[in-house]
Amino acid sequence: MTKAAELAKMGEVLTNSQIGGRRNIVINGAMNVAQRSTSVTGIGAANGYFTVDRIKLFQSGTAGRLTMSQAAITDLGGFSKAMKFDVTTADSSIAAGELFQIGTLFEGQDIQGFKKGHSDAEGFTVSFYVKGTAKTYSVELFDADNTRHVTQTFNVTTSWNRIVLNFPADTTGKFDSDNALSLYILIWVHAGSTYTGGTAATSWAANNNANRAVGCGSLFSSTDNELFITGLQLEVGSQATPFEHRSFGEELALCQRYFQKSIQNATTSYPSSGGYARGMYLFPVQMRADPTGAYTDASAGGSSIGNSTNQDGYYNTYGSLSASEAGQFSWTMDAEL
């Protein structure tokens, strides 16, 4: 590249992109964190978070089932993990209301930079790396505060490709600035005619189900089908920049706002004379909201008689402990959107 061309390119980047600072609003976009599990089979019957953190799956009505895993990859420079979907039960008879979506969800207070609902609103740029069975799928941005959406299709091939999708700004409907759900990125990989029968909403519009996934193929069409995705990024504006790599520790801390778990068993103190003892734990990261706690007893004797959580930590109280025995337990905390 000549010096003049290099300077022109620099000028273009400075004009069109966000300079410095944190660019990727997606948490765990490189799929490196998987606190719950690295592989779960039989997915398709229920919504939920299964493997890689911050990725929520949504389904309705499909008989299709798949295995979702955090796959180790060696054929894409810059990335060592991807989320993998491997179909185990096909569903080639798609009823109108069926759907399967791969989603990541955002708090309103984290996406104010889009200035949505303002006259100077910014565009949205979604990018990710994908490979798998050749198919066409859809990406939808869904504004949960104002029930508005916009969508585009993308193509998958058997080789890794970076997909860059520019979505327009929306001067209608502000995102609430709080800790509640405001925006979904939904990757549609299976959809019935309820969601495909209209005209794709390529500009922001009030939600119309028929316009949500027009042109979307079906991952569940064959048990031969698979799909890999990594490097998911959401940026303010119309310029896709290179994927923003963050350290594992940074990503883990960001994920722990929504989910965290014990690595080794937690313990109470030794009991009082009545056999009671309490274990208290302060979370390394304040959680998004008061989390749902789940505890699994691992004590030789005694049992939990009560617990309490808030955004900052929990306590678990045991009773019926013998004099030299502490209560032991593992735990998970869930404050996902």
Added chain:
Amino acid sequence: MIITNAKYMTNIDTKKVHQVKATIDGKEMFVPLNSANRHYQAILEWAKIDGNTIAEAD
């Protein structure tokens, strides 16, 4: 999210109702009475269906 039962629980220190013990997707969970918690939102929706009730605390 499949909820099969739910019951209010009292805090052992304050004796006030502070959470719901529920079986969700086959697992026992303790859900705070916090409108921002997705499990609590789901339990409230579940309780609107005829036949579903959040049991009173002991």
